[in-house]
Amino acid sequence: MPWGDREIVEDRVRVVIAEDSVLLREGLTRLLTDRGHEVVAGVGDADALVKTIAELADQGELPDVVVADVRMPPTHTDEGVRAAVLLRRQHPGLGVLVLSQYVEERYATELLAGSSRGVGYLLKDRVADVREFVDAVVRVAEGGTALDPEVVAQLLGRSRKQDVLTGLTPREREVLGLMAEGRTNSAIARQLVVSDGAVEKHVSNIFLKLGLAPSDGDHRRVLAVLTYLNS
Amino acid sequence: MATEYGQGYAHRSERHHRLPAALRAPVEARSWREFGYVLLGLPIAIVLFTWTVTTVSLGAGLLVTFLGIPVLAAALAGCRGFGVLERARARGLLGVEVADPEPLRVAKPGALAWMGAMLKSGASWRHALYTLVQFPWAVFSFSVAVSFWTCGWALLTYPLWFWVFPAYAGEGGIQLYGDAHHSVYLDNPFEITVTALIGLVFTLATPWLVRALTTVDGLLVRGLLGPSRLSARVVELESDRGAVVDTAAADLRRIERDLHDGAQARLVALAMDLGLAKEKLREDPRAAARMVEEAHGEVKTALQELRDLARGIHPAVLTDRGLDAALSAVASRCTVPVRVEVDLPARPTPAIEGIAYFTVSELLQNVSKHSGARTASVDVWRSEDRLMLQVSDDGVGGADVSRGSGLAGLAARLDAVDGVLVVDSPAGGPTRVIAELPWRG
Structure with missing residues (x-):
């Protein structure tokens, strides 16, 4: 199911990945760097994500987009969504793409509250369609929206x-x-x-x-x- | 007064009667059965009372030696045996349906364990108490009932036999009063008539009196020979626990089957495709590419199936955000548009929330599969200490708990937590299913 815009795929974006499974984090990093994008940092939980973004922002090197998993330590419930909402409030220019094993209308509503600029919410499975996934990352990085068809x-x-x-x-x-x-x-x-x-x-x-x-x-x-x- | 225990007979008297109930009572079969119960009561009570007093005091006296224990156990076993007869007598003559009391729980085989269980069982002692309490009551009700009955009929029929007094006793009639100076005999037609009328009153009153007396007997049998309220609850909970264990086992089997038929099979196909592709890579890269393509499709479908399966076990969003949020995804999977209204002041406990979620989920699946509806709606609200769910649709109706294992299974699951499932689904629709769960917050 394609949902990408081919026109912007050449743009190089800077990404921070938050994902507690090392396997998936490495996979995402490989996938994005393979397409010519830069993975600035990879972290394993929401607190580390917020801290990393704050440090990068202090250095004036705010990434274009954050790719975050919903369930991360310590409670494995909705850390990713809460961190994403927080980051969007702190850095309005930052794109946030949330990945999840399941997509829920409620989380989407929370993420989209106020603005749909630079928001993405996709099923994790979508990474299997590499090109479309990378397109979505780029789209969110550039202020667009990427909502999963299921949402x-x-x-x-x-x-x-x-x-x-x-x-x-x-x-x-x-x-x-x-x-x-x-x-x-x-x-x-x-x-x-x-x-x-x-x-x-x-x-x-x-x-x-x-x-x-x-x-x-x-x-x-x-x-x-x-x-x-x-x- | 006796209506509560007379329900077994209620349908018989629905026939049209020309006589009012008050006049009919003395000759009714039911009255005779009750009278018979009281008559039988006395001899039985004597046997039971004698048995208990003798054996229990013998057993108690022998308790200093070891012999007391088997004697006491035998005494109680006897009481339990009598209980069977007494319940049968109450059922046959009074229409009092009393279930057997909780059976003896003998933990391990052996006479010693049996005796211990007999002495520890509350039901046994209640049976013994019954034999003691029932005796004075049987004596009392026997005397009252027999006196009233004989007096009544004797006086009522007085006009037919008063002649025996002048003929054989040398008196005018029944001597009402007599001392050295004067006597009063019931001998003129007026007095004879009044006597008969008094007899009539007694005769008419006796069945009601007997009914009142046997009502107390019914209470005794019910209270002392039946299962205790606690044990009745235990039986209910045991059956509920059985249902829970059964559904849990069925769920595990379903998950195993889904994994086996779904994701596992897909992964095997995937491994096969990739294995073939690896072999073809050199000689036929185009075919290899096609196989990789197919494998990619397989793995995506497998992911989808695993996701559905995991969600079927427990949806994460239910824990994180509650029913309202979790039901969105359920509603979106339904084949017809669903309106969802959740109006809860707080979140119930996870267990109740989970059951509510799966109930709605299953009911909406039914809507998708069977209803032929155009729209459906889900309402969840709290009513005092109950969590209420309603799923309705405008489909063809005809849903029935007794048919179709889906609804029956759901009803069993709800039953296990003291919930209720009510299905209102006339043929031609619309269908409305209401589930009620205890509110635990």
Whole structure:
């Protein structure tokens, strides 16, 4: 399931990885450096992550993006999410991509509270599709959004706007889902194998039906959709 | 007064009767059974009382020697035996259904252990107490019942036999009062009629009196010969524990099967694909690439299956954020749109939360599989000391706890924690399932 933008894959980003499994941390590091990105640091728990970011920020070397696991020592519950929320508040320019064994609508809502700029929340399995995963890292580093399709499905399913959502055509629902994942129009067009113009038409129909003001910036568009679904 | 114990007979008297109950009572079968119970009560009570007093005092007297213990145990065993007869008598004549008391718990084989268990069992001593308490009561109720019954019928039929007095006794009738100077005989038609009327009152009153007396007997049998409330609860809990152990074992089997059929099989296929690819790498890189591609697909599916399996065992978000958050993912997996409303003032204990989660999860699976619904909704709220769950859908209905093992299994699981499952699903729908769990916060 591709969800990346090929155009920005050449950009080199600086990454900090927080993951308690050494195997996975090494794997992620290899995967990212192999694609030409720089892994500034790798840590094993949330406290170390917050400390490392603070030190890097002091030296004026704030990374572009943090890739963090949700469950880390000491309690193995939601340290990653809490650290991510904290880091986003402390460093608004820092992209945060949270990886998890399971994705939960509730964590997504907590991560997205306030802004969908530079946020990612993906199933760990997605690293198996290397290119798309790296694309997502880059997208988040550049202020975009990368939400897992499963999270989006939960958000759509949980939304209180079911009556409006059932008014959308199946294609429009599909486009809405992809939008919520944080994709650009051209990425949506590629995925659905339709023209950019067709996607634009769907998007404007969706905004019309949901009663939202059309929005240009991709990440603002994601936020509008998510706010709508959550309200 | 006797309605509580007379329920077994209630349906028989539903027939239409021309006579009112008060007039019917003296000749009713039920009254005769109760009267018979009281009549039998006295001789039985004498035997039981004699048995207990004799054997228990003998046993107690012999306690200084070792012989006392077997004698006492035999005394109590006898009381337990009598208890079986007494319960049968109460069941047959009074319609009092009393379950057998808790059986003797003999930890290990051997006469000594048996005697110890007999002497330690509360039920045995309650049986002995019954034989002692029932004796005075049987004497009392026998005297009262027999006196009332004979007086009543004798006076009622007085007009038919008063002639024996002038014919054989040389008197006008029953002598009501008599001293040296004057006597009062019931001999004129008015007095005879009044006597008969008094007899009628007695006759009519006797069945109700007997019923009141046997009600006390019913209470004695129930209270002293039945299972104690504690032991009844123990029996219930034992069956609940059985259900829990069964479901736990079934869950383990299911997990094992899922692992075996799912992830394990996929990993074998993956190893095979990769092994083949390794061999082909040199001579046919294109084929090798295709195999690696397939292996990649296999491993992703395996990951998905493992994730679903782990989540099925316990969803992490339930521990971290509670029911509301955990139900989002459950709702999104349902094939129809689900509205979820969770309105809880606090979080219940993890055990209750877990059962609530799996209940909703299973009910929504049913909605997906069987209901044919277009929408469904889940409501969770607290009502005093209960946690309430409601899952409803607008599907075809016809869900039944007795059919389909899914709902029955769910009901058993809920039962194990003193929960209740109520299914309202008429054919044609809609379906509403309400589950009630004890609130433990």
